[in-house]
Amino acid sequence: MTKEKIEYYRKLGLKMTPQRLAILEYLEGNTSHPSAEDIFRHVEEKFPSMSFATVYNTLEALKERGLILELSIEPGKKRFDPNTEPHHHMICERCHKIFDVFEDFAVNLPEKYTKDFKVKRCEVVFYGLCKECQEKEV
Amino acid sequence: MTKEKIEYYRKLGLKMTPQRLAILEYLEGNTSHPSAEDIFRHVEEKFPSMSFATVYNTLEALKERGLILELSIEPGKKRFDPNTEPHHHMICERCHKIFDVFEDFAVNLPEKYTKDFKVKRCEVVFYGLCKECQEKEV
DNA sequence: GTGTTTGCAAAGAATTTGCAACGAA
DNA sequence: TTCGTTGCAAATTCTTTGCAAACAC
Numbered sequence: 001m002t003k004e005k006i007e008y009y010r011k012l013g014l015k016m017t018p019q020r021l022a023i024l025e026y027l028e029g030n031t032s033h034p035s036a037e038d039i040f041r042h043v044e045e046k047f048p049s050m051s052f053a054t055v056y057n058t059l060e061a062l063k064e065r066g067l068i069l070e071l072s073i074e075p076g077k078k079r080f081d082p083n084t085e086p087h088h089h090m091i092c093e094r095c096h097k098i099f100d101v102f103e104d105f106a107v108n109l110p111e112k113y114t115k116d117f118k119v120k121r122c123e124v125v126f127y128g129l130c131k132e133c134q135e136k137e138v
Numbered sequence: 139m140t141k142e143k144i145e146y147y148r149k150l151g152l153k154m155t156p157q158r159l160a161i162l163e164y165l166e167g168n169t170s171h172p173s174a175e176d177i178f179r180h181v182e183e184k185f186p187s188m189s190f191a192t193v194y195n196t197l198e199a200l201k202e203r204g205l206i207l208e209l210s211i212e213p214g215k216k217r218f219d220p221n222t223e224p225h226h227h228m229i230c231e232r233c234h235k236i237f238d239v240f241e242d243f244a245v246n247l248p249e250k251y252t253k254d255f256k257v258k259r260c261e262v263v264f265y266g267l268c269k270e271c272q273e274k275e276v
Numbered sequence: 277g278t279g280t281t282t283g284c285a286a287a288g289a290a291t292t293t294g295c296a297a298c299g300a301a
Numbered sequence: 302t303t304c305g306t307t308g309c310a311a312a313t314t315c316t317t318t319g320c321a322a323a324c325a326c
Contacts, residue, residue, distance in 0.1 A: 015280055015325050036315075051283045056316065058281090075210045076290070077315065090247075090255050099255065105245050107262050109228075113239060117228050119266040124245050128257040153300055153305060174290075189308045194291065196306090214316070215290065 001025055012065050022046050023058050027082040033071060033089075033098040035079050073098060073125070088123055092130035101126070139163055150203050160184050161196050165220040171209060171227075171236040173217050211236060211263070226261055230268035239264070 001024065006016050014020065022043045032038070040055045059080055062068045071079040073089065074096055088101040107122055139162065144154050152158065160181045170176070178193045197218055200206045209217040211227065212234055226239040245260055 010326090017281065017325070019282075049283065051285095052316080053284080053318085054282060061281095070213060072210050072213045075208060075216045076214065078213050090251065090257070092255075093258070099251075101247065101251055103248065105243075107243050107245060109239065109264060110241065113228065113237075113241075113264075116269040117230075117237065117264070117266055118272055119228070119264045120231070121266075122262055122264045124260060124262050126247060126251075126255070126257045126260045128255055128259075131254040134256055148301085151305095155300070155306065157307075187308065189310095190291080191293085191309080192307055199306095 001028070012067075014061060014065070019043065019047055019050060019054050020058050023055065024062075027062075027068065027080070030082055031100055033073070033079045033081050035074075035077050039080070071098075086121060086123075088125065090126040090128065090130075092133050093127050094129055094133040094136070097130055099130070139166070150205075152199060152203070157181065157185055157188060157192050158196050161193065162200075165200075165206065165218070168220055169238055171211075171217045171219050173212075173215050177218070209236075224259060224261075226263065228264040228266065228268075230271055231265050232267055232271040232274075235268055237268070 001021060006021070009020075009024070010016055023039060026039060026042050027034075034042075036052065036055050036059065039059070040050065040052055043055070044050050059068065059070075063070055063080075066084060067082070069081040069084055071081055071089075073079055073091060079098070083100065085102075088103065088105070090099040090101055091097070092099075101124070105124055107124065109117075109119060109122075139159060144159070147158075147162070148154055161177060164177060164180050165172075172180075174190065174193050174197065177197070178188065178190055181193070182188050197206065197208075201208055201218075204222060205220070207219040207222055209219055209227075211217055211229060217236070221238065223240075224242075226241065226243070228237040228239055229235070230237075239262070243262055245262065247255075247257060247260075
């Protein structure tokens with residue numbers, strides 16, 4: 001990671017420990033929507049003494065600063081997305097892989113709804129089967 | 139619940155125990171998107187010996203038969219929706235209440251995506267603030 | 277030096293499982 | 302009678318918390 005980037009995070013009030021650096025490097029450009037466990041498994045290789053608390057702690061700190069999104073997409077498990085640009089997802093109902101969709105859908109809610117609800121953002125989720133799983137189905 | 143409805147569930151292979159009846163009656167027309175705990179708390183009043191296992195067991199049986207939907211909308215918790223018609227949701231980011239949206243948005247995914255992914259359904263989620271919470275915010 | 281972060285272990289929340297007893301059909 | 306369902310308790314999975322030691326700045 002570049003010094004500029006480290007400095008950027010520091011200015012956001014994040015103390016840049018080696019563990020955090022490893023987590024940030026893992027997340028950078030990562031489109032796999034990793035769970036806390038995925039992140040832990042990866043960073044653990046570099047820091048065998050890592051604890052889950054540190055992973056959650058860091059993810060919380062990043063979330064608070066708007067640097068990552070927490071996705072509630074898989075039941076019973078949080079997933080994290082370092083891409084905070086508005087985008088959508090396709091989810092395979094069989095293998096639970098998540099794919100990004102970068103399209104602007106302009107979904108407009110009728111006034112009937114917006115009257116009593118102030119929309120901040122909207123996300124479209126497509127459920128279906130990914131290529132691999134289509135082939136596995138009979 | 140009408141005898142016809144009970145017969146209908148029976149024909150789907152569901153043994154209609156009193157506990158299941160109570161769960162089904164609670165879910166019927168329910169738009170609050172209850173969690174397993176919500177359902178348990180309610181049915182417990184009628185059947186104090188109820189166990190969570192029965193709630194989850196019944197919900198799983200209903201889900202398998204396409205009678206309810208499992209929503210992954212709140213982190214770390216499943217919610218259930220007895221309305222299986224395609225519809226969308228608005229979620230208050232403050233109080234986590236979920237509201238139904240019955241509109242047909244016709245969100246079309248470009249071929250670039252559908253080439254490798256067979257879409258079965260799509261759900262739009264609007265995040266924002268409900269009326270009540272707007273008033274509470276300063 | 278100061279105050280945050282780490283690692284550990286224990287606690288907590290949500291869900292699942294094993295199994296004997298029960299009960300719907 | 303049969304086989305699926307219930308209730309209970311224990312086990313799992315995911316996440317959070319408390320606290321002393323470590324460390325970033």
